[in-house]
Amino acid sequence: MSGSGNAHLRGENALLTVEDLVVEYTTAAGTVQAVAGVSFDVMPGETLGIVGESGCGKSSTGRAVLRLDHGATGRITFGGERVDQVSEKRMRELRRDMQMIFQDPVASLNPRRSVKHIVAEGLVAAGRPAREQAEVAASTLERVGLGDERFTDVLPRQLSGGQAQRVAIARALAVGPRLLLCDEPVSALDVSVQAQILNLIEDLKAEYDLTVVFIAHDLSVVRSVSDVVMVMYLGTVCEFGDALEVYDHPAHPYTRALLNSVPTTDPENPFEGPALEGDVPSPLDPPSGCRFSTRCPRVQEVCRGESPLMREVRPGQYAACHFPLVDGEPAESAVPDHRAGIRKSE
Numbered sequence: 001m002s003g004s005g006n007a008h009l010r011g012e013n014a015l016l017t018v019e020d021l022v023v024e025y026t027t028a029a030g031t032v033q034a035v036a037g038v039s040f041d042v043m044p045g046e047t048l049g050i051v052g053e054s055g056c057g058k059s060s061t062g063r064a065v066l067r068l069d070h071g072a073t074g075r076i077t078f079g080g081e082r083v084d085q086v087s088e089k090r091m092r093e094l095r096r097d098m099q100m101i102f103q104d105p106v107a108s109l110n111p112r113r114s115v116k117h118i119v120a121e122g123l124v125a126a127g128r129p130a131r132e133q134a135e136v137a138a139s140t141l142e143r144v145g146l147g148d149e150r151f152t153d154v155l156p157r158q159l160s161g162g163q164a165q166r167v168a169i170a171r172a173l174a175v176g177p178r179l180l181l182c183d184e185p186v187s188a189l190d191v192s193v194q195a196q197i198l199n200l201i202e203d204l205k206a207e208y209d210l211t212v213v214f215i216a217h218d219l220s221v222v223r224s225v226s227d228v229v230m231v232m233y234l235g236t237v238c239e240f241g242d243a244l245e246v247y248d249h250p251a252h253p254y255t256r257a258l259l260n261s262v263p264t265t266d267p268e269n270p271f272e273g274p275a276l277e278g279d280v281p282s283p284l285d286p287p288s289g290c291r292f293s294t295r296c297p298r299v300q301e302v303c304r305g306e307s308p309l310m311r312e313v314r315p316g317q318y319a320a321c322h323f324p325l326v327d328g329e330p331a332e333s334a335v336p337d338h339r340a341g342i343r344k345s346e
Ligand SMILES: Nc1ncnc2c1ncn2[C@@H]1O[C@H](COP(=O)(O)OP(=O)(O)OP(=O)(O)O)[C@@H](O)[C@H]1O
Pocket: 025, 026, 027, 032, 033, 034, 052, 053, 054, 055, 056, 057, 058, 059, 060, 061, 217, 283
C-alpha cells in the first residue's frame, strides 16, 4: 500500500474515522487504484474539507464512507460502529445518519416525484407515520427557503440548480442525520448562487448539530467552510490539519503549488514559487515512492523510491513529504528523519 500513515488521526472521540482506505475499480485498461491508503477522522461538530485536483479520489473516498461502491477496503468507524463490517440492513439505517449531497442536484433527485415527496423519501423508508412525513417535509422545505407551494408541488426539472440543491439538502436533513457528506455541492451552480448555498449549509450545520465532510476541487470554497483540511493527490493524503494553518503555511509542495495556481489578491500571502505544471499521472500506473514526485519542484532521489509517511510539521498540521516546508523553509525534522532512513510504508 502506498498510503501516507495515520499519525494525524485524533483518536476515539472522532465521529468518523477512516483508516487505510483503498478503493479500486476494474476497468478494461486494468485496475485503477482511485484511493491508495487514505486515513482521516472528523470530530463531532467539525467541518472537514477534502480538496485536490479532479481525479485524486475525493468522491471515491466519500462514496466509500457510505459503502456505495464495491471495491473498497479499510476500516471505517462511525459513532463507534464499524461501517465496513455491518450488515446491508444496518448499513441502510446508518445511511440515514450519514447523508450525502451530490454535485448535480437535479440528477440526484427522482425526476418523477414532486419536491415534497422527494423530501419525505427518507422518512417513508424509515417507516415514519404519514402525518410526520408531511409535517417534517414541509418544515424542512420551509427552512431551506422553499416553503411556498410553487416549489413543493413541482418536479425537479422545473427548479433552478440552486433550488434543486436546496431540495437535496432538505431531503438529507429530513431524516435527522449526524453527518452530512457534501460532494462538490456548489460546483455546478452559478457563482452568485454558490455563496447562498454555502451559507445555508453553514447555518444548518449549527442548527441541526451536524458534522460535515465537504469535498471540493475549489480551494477558496473549501477554505470558506472548513475547520480542518485534507489535501489529496492521486489517491493519497498529502497534508492534513487546521484549515488556517494549512492555507497560511502550506507544508507540502503540492499544497503550495495548488495554492499558487489560484490567483491571490492577498499581498501577505503571495506564495511565490512554481505553480503546478504537467498533468496528474494515470492512477493505472502511479509513480513509485511519493506520488507527487514526478511534478514536485523539490523532488530528491529518496522521493522517487520511498513513500513518505505523515508527520507533524506544526502543532495540528501534518504533511506526508520527505522535505516539508515550514514557513517557506524545509522543516528541520526532515533532515534527521531522512538520515535515519525513512520507513517504507507497508
Ligand atoms: N466507477 C469508476 N470506474 C472506473 N474508474 C473510476 C470510477 N470512478 C472513479 N474512477 C477513477 O478513479 C479516480 C478517482 O476518481 P474520483 O471521482 O474519486 O476523484 P475526484 O477527486 O472526486 O475527481 P472528480 O472531482 O473529477 O470527481 C479517477 O482516475 C477516476 O477516473
